[in-house]
Amino acid sequence: MNSGVNLINHKLSVAPMLDWTDKHCRYLHRLISKDVLLYSEMITTPAILQGDKQKYIGFNSQEHPVVLQLGGSDPGDLAKSCIIAQEFGYDEVNLNVGCPSDRVQKGRFGACLMNEPELVVNCIKSMLQSVDIPITVKCRIGVDDNTSYENLLAFIQHLDQAGLQTVIIHARIAILKGLSPKQNRTVPPLNYDFVYRIKKTLPHLNIVINGGIETVEQAQKHLKYVDGVMLGRAIWNNPWLLNDLGETLFDTHTQTTRDDVLKHYQNYCQQQLDDGVKLHWLLPPILNLFHGISGNKKWKNYLVTQAPLRKNDLSVFDEAREFVTLN
Ligand SMILES: Cc1cc2nc3c(=O)[nH]c(=O)nc-3n(C[C@H](O)[C@H](O)[C@H](O)COP(=O)(O)O)c2cc1C
Missing domain, CATH: 3.20.20.70 (Aldolase class I)
Incomplete structure (x- = not known):
């Protein structure tokens, strides 16, 4: 076959x-x-x-x-x-x-x-x-x-x-x-x-x-x-x-930024939450998105500590993002 x-x-x-x-x-x-x-x-x-x-x-x-x-x-x-x-x-x-x-x-x-x-x-x-x-x-x-x-x-x-x-x-x-x-x-x-x-x-x-x-x-x-x-x-x-x-x-030059990725992932998270998926399962992959960038540690720490308290409130991503300084 x-x-x-x-x-x-x-x-x-x-x-x-x-x-x-x-x-x-x-x-x-x-x-x-x-x-x-x-x-x-x-x-x-x-x-x-x-x-x-x-x-x-x-x-x-x-x-x-x-x-x-x-x-x-x-x-x-x-x-x-x-x-x-x-x-x-x-x-x-x-x-x-x-x-x-x-x-x-x-x-x-x-x-x-x-x-x-x-x-x-x-x-x-x-x-x-x-x-x-x-x-x-x-x-x-x-x-x-x-x-x-x-x-x-x-x-x-x-x-x-x-x-x-x-x-x-x-x-x-x-x-x-x-x-x-x-x-x-x-x-x-x-x-x-x-x-x-x-x-x-x-x-x-x-x-x-x-x-x-x-x-x-x-x-x-x-x-x-x-x-x-x-x-x-x-x-x-x-x-x-x-x-x-x-x-x-691949010589691919996308204009995509980390913030674009974060925005799209946030939208995806919203769909997943609407389908009954727990935020807990959606967090781990995004924690290292700002690896090597100033504020990365605080971004991670904020998400890990605050997201469980906030259950399904995705504005926790925006608040955590405030800690990161991208050039
Ligand atoms: C957390 C974790 C889970 C893994 N699970 C699998 C798996 O399910 N199947 C597999 O073939 N290899 C698995 N591996 C091995 C990786 O596929 C890979 O062969 C290994 O990490 C070496 O590559 P790296 O040095 O780029 O990480 C796993 C590795 C890690 C770190």
Whole structure:
């Protein structure tokens, strides 16, 4: 069924981040950049197949292009979840082969799948057969003592043979015993060279690099060796970096300002409040909008302390904005 042609632009993306890149966060990111590819948090196949679908995977039409990241390892369940994702209008489905959490290991998915390439191949084939939208994988460069370049290459070759065109590689290994997910994002050292070598050896694949990218200059450097860069924490900490990345990587010069973004996000919040969403869920993505600007700390502090007292009164944003001095 799948034509195999991936027309999605992977040059710049925001990483899937559990509890962070929900639909409100993605809405904000899209207000800042029209070029970036946005990923959902990881959603497990049981949540999609047995849970409240709208709650878990519903999104705003303005978010496109948007990718649903799945956690799972049952080829049948993954295929069914892909069909639902396609019906919901997602532009791509990504399989998580990089999460090291205990919960995920018990479910036999995430990073531990790097030790089971045949199972991953079955999953990919089943996903590709079920839908027309592109299927991609996000993995690590290795796991535990399975860390050689040869093993990584063999793993990616399996994905290639299964028909996959795009692989996002977090350039550190995952250590499944003894490190928390958070430590697994800092303790194992970054090894960008392995990712560059994969692109060199398999140039027909679309290779996206992830891990520790924090500046426009770093992104530009990586793009000399690979097809795309995926940034996670740096965008959460400073969402306006998306604007700077867009200007440099896509030569997009929007006239949009942080205040425009704030105004639009406020309107969005009003719609969400009218639909019964609590302000509490809408605040986190916008807290870092003024990162690096005088008054940022006071803006954040005011919102965090005052918004809960004010419940649904959005003028709290305007009051907090008074603390920020933009040139
Ligand atoms: C709070 C948080 C949640 C994350 N959740 C996911 C997830 O659901 N799926 C996934 O593939 N990676 C997840 N990650 C890992 C990121 O996608 C990314 O691979 C990692 O943070 C390294 O990129 P960075 O250095 O640009 O942040 C998460 C990271 C953070 C900080």
